[in-house]
Amino acid sequence: MTTPPSWDAVYAPGAAPPPWDIGRPQPAFVRLADRGLLSGRLLDSGCGTGENVLLAAARGAEATGVDISPQAIARARDKAAERGLTARFEVADALRLGQLGMTFDVLIDSGVFHIFDDADRERYVASLAAVLPPGGRCYLMCFSDRQPGTVGPRRVRQDELRAAFSDGWEVASIEADTFEVNPGIEFSPGTSAAAAQAWLASLVRRAG
Template sequence: MASPESPVGTSDPLKPRRPIDFDTFYQGTPPWDIGRPQPAFLDLADAGVLRGRVLDVGCGTGEHALMAARLGLDATGMDTAAAAIARARRKAADRSLTVRFLVGDALELEQLGEQFDTVLDCGLFHVFTDDDRLRFTASLRSTIPPGGRYFMLGFSDRQPGDTGPRRLTRDEITASFDDGWQIDSIESAEIEINLGPTSIPAWLTAITRT
């Protein structure tokens, strides 16, 4: 990622404050690292909609890439935080799962020179500035072939107040994916976190590359 606003402040663990090096959060356990897949993404796995080559972008410590590997899929996880990737690789070894974990920039996916049939994004899109949203969707277009799908779980404007990560509205999601994409669904969901409250409202979005 390219210097997003911090999703974690010094006094309020969810309040955006300043550009941040996400590696610093993995000196401990960040709020979004719950040590298991998010239930919304587990439901996708159970429904059988994950297919082909899977990229978990902004993967953190890798739970969703590891989930895809358990399904027998070709799984890759990528994150800007080297500390998170190191933990993800240890998890894969401990669980005897084959997953490729890479340190890389989600705004430059084209540099991978690869195509993925399914891209999973838990908590990444909502940290981007407006300009970086444009860069990210362009990066995704270079990576997902026509018919491939992008599943995004992002912080919702249904959460009252102004603390926490940047909120997403349905209109913002639709506007960000209006060129070369088909929005299949935007549904109410939750992102579980490891502090109180134990979950926050989210949008689960399914989008197909056209």
């Protein structure tokens, strides 16, 4: 597997944190954890430096995180050791999750779905399905078309989410939410905010 330099470079020692690496779990996933929904065998697809995985591990989940960036995974492992938490972190491609040879009860995606073009979006949904048996649930948060401007990730409409997960999935809910981001990021001209508009989708794998 060849690591795209752009992904690994953003986590290089001494580099400024990328917008999404806020040094704590995203509040939306904290709320899910507070409801007991981040439990059992859990996988974070595109975990970055591991904050959401470590949140789940601290709440008792058998938590695994994967990311294509070795730098991100190294930092996630260091965090787990520093906090005395048991979590598994592996370098892996989110488009080839089946290669893990594992299945999970819960998947989480915090800001990965929206990075893909249409072709890779289809591959990504199939990759998620490869590790989530029927009845398993995926909590996915992506950039929303309610976010003004064009800077940053591709904006996603609700109907795009529903279409992407129309075959073999049930879209249980899609709710408006926000990503916390590092201050100073301008996603729309003339504005600088510590949050960006998002959708939080709850998706269930169907049998057959």
